[in-house]
Amino acid sequence: MQIVGELINTSRGAVHTAVDNLDAAFIQGLAAKQVEAGADYVDVNAGTFVGKEGDKLCWLVETVQARVETPLALDTPDPEALRRALAVHRGRPLINSITGETGRWETMLPVVAEAKAAVIALCLDDAGMPQSAADRLRVAGKLVRGLEGAGVSMEDIYLDPLVCPVSTDTSAALAALEAIGAMRREFPGVHAICGLSNVSYGLPKRRLLNNAFCLLAMQQGLDAVLLDPLDRSLISLIQATQTLLGKDEYCMAYIQAVRENRLT
Amino acid sequence: MNEALLSRIGDAVLRGQLPSIENLVREALAENIPPLQIIQGGLAKGMAAVGVRFKAGDYFLPEVMVSAKTMAAAVAILEPLLESGTRIEPLGKFLIGTVSGDVHDIGKNIVSMMLRGAGFAVSDLGVNVSAERFVEAIRKERPDIVGMCALLSTTMPAQKKTLEAISAAGLRDQVKVMVGGAPVQAKWAEQIGADGYAPDAVSAVDMAKELLGLVSGTD
Numbered sequence: 001m002q003i004v005g006e007l008i009n010t011s012r013g014a015v016h017t018a019v020d021n022l023d024a025a026f027i028q029g030l031a032a033k034q035v036e037a038g039a040d041y042v043d044v045n046a047g048t049f050v051g052k053e054g055d056k057l058c059w060l061v062e063t064v065q066a067r068v069e070t071p072l073a074l075d076t077p078d079p080e081a082l083r084r085a086l087a088v089h090r091g092r093p094l095i096n097s098i099t100g101e102t103g104r105w106e107t108m109l110p111v112v113a114e115a116k117a118a119v120i121a122l123c124l125d126d127a128g129m130p131q132s133a134a135d136r137l138r139v140a141g142k143l144v145r146g147l148e149g150a151g152v153s154m155e156d157i158y159l160d161p162l163v164c165p166v167s168t169d170t171s172a173a174l175a176a177l178e179a180i181g182a183m184r185r186e187f188p189g190v191h192a193i194c195g196l197s198n199v200s201y202g203l204p205k206r207r208l209l210n211n212a213f214c215l216l217a218m219q220q221g222l223d224a225v226l227l228d229p230l231d232r233s234l235i236s237l238i239q240a241t242q243t244l245l246g247k248d249e250y251c252m253a254y255i256q257a258v259r260e261n262r263l264t
Numbered sequence: 265m266n267e268a269l270l271s272r273i274g275d276a277v278l279r280g281q282l283p284s285i286e287n288l289v290r291e292a293l294a295e296n297i298p299p300l301q302i303i304q305g306g307l308a309k310g311m312a313a314v315g316v317r318f319k320a321g322d323y324f325l326p327e328v329m330v331s332a333k334t335m336a337a338a339v340a341i342l343e344p345l346l347e348s349g350t351r352i353e354p355l356g357k358f359l360i361g362t363v364s365g366d367v368h369d370i371g372k373n374i375v376s377m378m379l380r381g382a383g384f385a386v387s388d389l390g391v392n393v394s395a396e397r398f399v400e401a402i403r404k405e406r407p408d409i410v411g412m413c414a415l416l417s418t419t420m421p422a423q424k425k426t427l428e429a430i431s432a433a434g435l436r437d438q439v440k441v442m443v444g445g446a447p448v449q450a451k452w453a454e455q456i457g458a459d460g461y462a463p464d465a466v467s468a469v470d471m472a473k474e475l476l477g478l479v480s481g482t483d
């Protein structure tokens with residue numbers, strides 16, 4: 001399971017303030033904590049800096065990479081901001097994200113292709129919000145073919161089924177779960193990724209729903225996830241689930257994690 | 265008698281009792297309560313109470329949805345009766361859409377539903393609506409108010425662009441413009457020169473009425 005640490009996002013007030021004040025120590029601390037907790041990628045998002053997103057994103061990349069070796073997930077829908085962030089990034093980042101919407105596809109694809117990086121592709125196109133699992137699979141097919149055509153290898157594609165809140169449509173989680181299963185069967189080598197918090201929007205005790213969703217999605221083949229790596233109970237659940245799903249030879253990772261007192 | 269029945273109707277909306285709303289509405293009609301009074305004195309009051317609880321954190325989104333559905337089911341029965349008999353004019357015409365590059369529509373749909381319930385004629389352009397399409401629709405439909413929804417900080421600038429396009433088309437003084445969506449704040453509305461902002465569907469209805477200089481008839 002690959003973990004993308006989601007905490008360095010300027011839609012979180014404290015992060016916005018830190019980026020605004022060029023508070024490198026705060027940002028580096030947040031990056032280091034996520035990496036220590038097991039993040040495989042550190043997501044950086046400066047989306048709230050409208051008009052200055054490129055500058056702020058570059059600053060985030062340089063600031064975080066001055067402290068940790070982990071590659072970053074460059075989180076922006078803006079091809080120009082992305083191009084600049086890629087230019088300063090060391091190593092192979094994860095681009096977050098491209099979609100099949102005409103404007104976004106055409107402007108992002110050349111940047112993605114040139115970067116030779118991994119990329120998250122959201123199952124969204126001009127037909128609008130996918131409703132069913134079948135809708136999602138149709139868009140996924142288009143994305144995978146298009147990315148492959150541009151020279152992106154299957155192993156570098158991370159499909160995001162788009163998870164909608166169950167609070168406004170009780171079949172929303174199921175549609176995403178079924179899509180994950182179908183994607184993994186249909187496109188061998190391609191990864192499935194998603195965020196966990198959408199599903200619980202509008203409901204109380206959200207973590208309970210997020211965590212349950214994560215485990216169900218793992219059963220369907222989810223192999224990458226955007227989350228808060230500092231949430232120890234979630235990380236513990238994920239480790240336990242990996243072990244139960246037969247992805248932990250001789251249960252060694254589980255035992256090791258317990259010995260190191262990483263599980264709660 | 266009528267009062268008690270109307271308050272039961274309001275209560276059914278508040279509790280989201282979708283299965284029982286039809287009978288209650290038919291009962292009220294049999295008592296010769298005018299459809300408009302059923303809406304304003306019963307349904308809308310119930311929905312307003314839902315809004316209060318939601319804002320206070322006592323109600324969750326699904327409860328708001330069921331209540332809105334309950335209200336919509338009742339309005340569906342009453343609307344044809346309004347039209348055939350004393351056809352009431354809508355409070356105003358509201359054009360709504362989610363801006364270019366943005367496909368979030370759950371909030372917009374709730375706002376539409378609430379506006380309809382409150383007596384507005386709502387025309388919904390859907391999602392990913394370009395500035396040009398907003399302008400075109402304003403020309404064609406002559407709404408009193410245009411509402412723009414944006415859920416992403418990256419699509420908020422599209423609200424500004426659309427406003428500019430409306431001005432450039434010479435239509436700015438013909439419509440009031442409201443903006444909304446989770447990241448949108450009153451400050452932003454002011455900054456881009458919108459006429460109004462609302463943080464939720466209940467306030468959106470209040471704001472729409474305020475912009476048209478209407479005194480709320482429901483409270």
Ligand code: B12
Pocket residue numbers: 011047122124129160162163164165195197198199201202365366367368369370371372374375410411412413414415416417418442443444445446447461462463464465466468
């Ligand atoms: C559901 C959801 C989705 C669904 C949308 C499904 C749909 N049919 O709408 C999907 C999965 C497609 C989606 C996609 C994306 N999403 Co999204 N999504 C959400 C989520 C969880 C809930 C939004 C929602 O429906 N809320 C419920 C309604 C009732 O609330 P509301 O929309 O705020 O509406 C109320 C008020 O704002 C107001 N209002 C709304 N519209 C209007 C209009 C007017 C005129 C007025 C006056 C008032 C008004 O009244 C409403 C009712 O009270 C939010 C989380 C959040 N905190 O908002 C993220 C969120 C908005 N999404 C986000 C992101 C980043 C995305 C994506 C870019 C990527 C991704 N991986 O998810 C894509 C972008 C797609 C695109 N091009 O638009 C971010 C935005 C960050 C930012 N600040 O920019 C959020 C905040 C999540 C997060 N924390 O990261 N998303």
